[in-house]
Amino acid sequence: MPVIVKTKGKKAHVLVEGELTIFTAQEVFDQIRKPVLTGKNVEIDLSQVTEMDSAGLQILLAAKLESVLRNTTFSLISHSAAVSELLTLSDLVGFFGDPLIMESETV
Numbered sequence: 001m002p003v004i005v006k007t008k009g010k011k012a013h014v015l016v017e018g019e020l021t022i023f024t025a026q027e028v029f030d031q032i033r034k035p036v037l038t039g040k041n042v043e044i045d046l047s048q049v050t051e052m053d054s055a056g057l058q059i060l061l062a063a064k065l066e067s068v069l070r071n072t073t074f075s076l077i078s079h080s081a082a083v084s085e086l087l088t089l090s091d092l093v094g095f096f097g098d099p100l101i102m103e104s105e106t107v
Contacts (some may be wrong), residue, residue, distance in 0.1 A: 012040040017048040020056030020083075023031040029059040036066050036074065047078035052086050064096060 004015040012035035016028060035042050042062070060076065067074035076096050079087065087093045 002074055003028055005031060005035060007035060007040060010039070011060055012042045013045065014042060015045045015048065018050055020046075020049045020052040020059075022053060025055040025059050028056070029062065032059065032063045033066065036063055036070065036072065037101060039070060039072055041073040042075070044074070044076050045078050046076055046083045047080055049080045049083050052080075052082045054086075057090060057092070060096070061092070067087035 002015075002017045004017075006013045006015075014032055014033075014035070018024070020028060032044065042063070044063075049056075050060070064074045076083075086094070
């Protein structure tokens, strides 16, 4: 699970690639949490996430709550289909407060 963190000033852009599951959650959480703990405004790019389970969701929730406590921003961008599906099923789209573009289903 590659996690690429790029920081510039008070901002951090984090690209998560591959699976965001119980098998990778701790590694990803450690990488996401670093910029949050240093007071950065964090943007998580989830466009390359191929699979996500409840462990992946938990680390995003924990990082978001940590950023609220530190009065910084934490946003999710470019949700992959796997991320969109889990956020929708768990009814947590509103909690993160980020725009989520839903693809229409054709019959």
